[in-house]
Amino acid sequence: MATASKKKTVKKSVSPKSKKAGFDPKEFESRLSPVQKVEAWGMNHFSNSKVFLPTSIQDFKDLFSYARDTNTKIAFRGGGCSYGDAATNEKGIVVDIRSFNKILSFDPKTGILVAESGVTIKQLWEFGIEKGFWPPVVSGTMFPTLGGALSMNIHGKNNFAVGPIGDHIQEFTFLSPDGKESVCSPKKNSDLFYSAISGFGMLGAFLTVTIKLKKIYSGKMKVWPVNTANLQEMYDYFEREYKQSDYLVGWVDSFASGKGIGRGQIHKAVHLKAGEDPDFPENCKLENQILPSTFLGIIPKSWMWLFMYPFSNNFGMRFVNFGKWISGFLNNNKPYQQGHAEYAFLLDYVPNWKFMYKPGAMIQYQSFIPKENAVKGFEEILSLCQKRGIVNWLAVFKKHRPDKFLLTHAVDGYSMAMDFPATKRNKSKLWELAKEMDEIVVKNGGRFYFAKDSTLRPEVYRRSMPKQNLEKFRAMKKKLDPKNLLESDLFRRVWGK
Ligand SMILES: Cc1cc2nc3c(=O)[nH]c(=O)nc-3n(C[C@H](O)[C@H](O)[C@H](O)COP(=O)(O)OP(=O)(O)OC[C@H]3O[C@@H](n4cnc5c(N)ncnc54)[C@H](O)[C@@H]3O)c2cc1C
Structure with a gap:
């Protein structure tokens, strides 16, 4: 299978019936796909992983409960457009967020849009353009999701002028592996704001994202x-x-x-x-x-x-x-x-x-x-x-x-x-x-x-980055994810323990 296919092999996730009675890892397990091949965009790498398809915030919470209870490694995956191993997770769970994809609100006066993190750049521009708005930053392909775009802090052909996508995010809600939900903006929980954006999915899950679209005056x-x-x-x-x-x-x-x-x-x-x-x-x-x-x-x-x-x-x-x-x-x-x-x-x-x-x-x-x-x-x-x-x-x-x-x-x-x-x-x-x-x-x-x-x-990555940034990120990871539940193949290759 070329990518994490959501239609054929993954059982649709449904909210657990037994929520009041407490979380049941067995019941959660039944919502995972059998092990399947999950491929990197460049076709140069794949992992054998179970795939989970969240459709609600509760699903993300259940996922982290399951990971904590069973010490299972998880990695998020958006459109799977990263060329290498950023969204693969050998022997662990790959969380395919593409079904968590609703646009929740839009203000045509300001261009401010709130969406679930599985919304793609394609959805954004197709939604915005007839209203006279265009995403402020887009990659060379329209298939990345907001979650993937924020995790990598993507840049466009206008990076020199407007910065990366993170510079256009007004707020996001975030769930860390300890189950704590926070609201982050450049002013609120700003440390987490500036670390999760660019944090290659290793600190927690982006849930909803508030982004300001750019007004345009021509198609x-x-x-x-x-x-x-x-x-x-x-x-x-x-x-x-x-x-x-x-x-x-x-x-x-x-x-x-x-x-x-x-x-x-x-x-x-x-x-x-x-x-x-x-x-x-x-x-x-x-x-x-x-x-x-x-x-x-x-x-x-x-x-x-x-x-x-x-x-x-x-x-x-x-x-x-x-x-x-x-x-x-x-x-x-x-x-x-x-x-x-x-x-x-x-x-x-x-x-x-x-x-x-x-x-x-x-x-x-x-x-x-x-x-x-x-x-x-x-x-x-x-x-x-x-x-x-x-x-x-x-x-x-x-x-x-x-x-x-x-x-x-x-x-x-x-x-x-x-x-x-x-x-x-x-x-x-x-x-x-x-x-x-x-x-x-x-x-x-x-x-x-x-x-x-x-x-x-x-060793090369460490030499390329300011030491204090790496130390700060490491401390953040230890605080939010002390058991390293969030691990992708990329994390294990480049970041190590
Ligand atoms: C043809 C092509 C052109 C491209 N052009 C550009 C470009 O011009 N500029 C640029 O910057 N990039 C570019 N990219 C790269 C692409 O924008 C990034 O790889 C982007 O991260 C892909 O988003 P995705 O949704 O596919 O995420 P994936 O590749 O599936 O995952 C990327 C990362 O996001 C994490 N993640 C996904 N969802 C969440 C979530 N909800 N919460 C937390 N973490 C999450 C994953 O764990 C992973 O670490 C291009 C890629 C392709 C294939």
């Missing part, structure tokens, strides 16, 4: 595609333009070398201002935003990866990357208008594109380097990959700003996210390469991102 944005000759040029463009941009993202051709190292194409976008769009609000209608299900009106998008499959090798990818770069000159610097969903979720345009990596898998390696070292650090990484003969097929460059969250991955600098094919044959070489890249990141004062990680080791 479209103005977009500039800009070809750049190398990474320095891309960096210079970002530094020159970021104050005039709402979003900036750079695609990098990792096969280019020499003076062209890091060449690519930037997409800068700005929101249209009130009154600027004569087609507003018509172009905010869902039918004008939803990504089409066919390519050229004929080929189902879900088949598209099959057409890409012949290119899924180093030679093909070199050709595709070069073709993309060279064709960028055709419309270089010519602005056009593009729908929000199309700009934000380009990768969702080709469903199952990751199957291109089959029968192998993929890993993503995303590192963050302070701006003063970013160009030289990432150039060194790109050259190293070429030298080792393992070049990533897709690389994305973004600008970031620091934030106050305890385990934040963001720095005042840049990140490069690189998708590598991972096969049985190249695995040991790829992991060795990751070790070498880690050293480049650490020596340049950089950081890593749990949502994208598959290779990090505890």
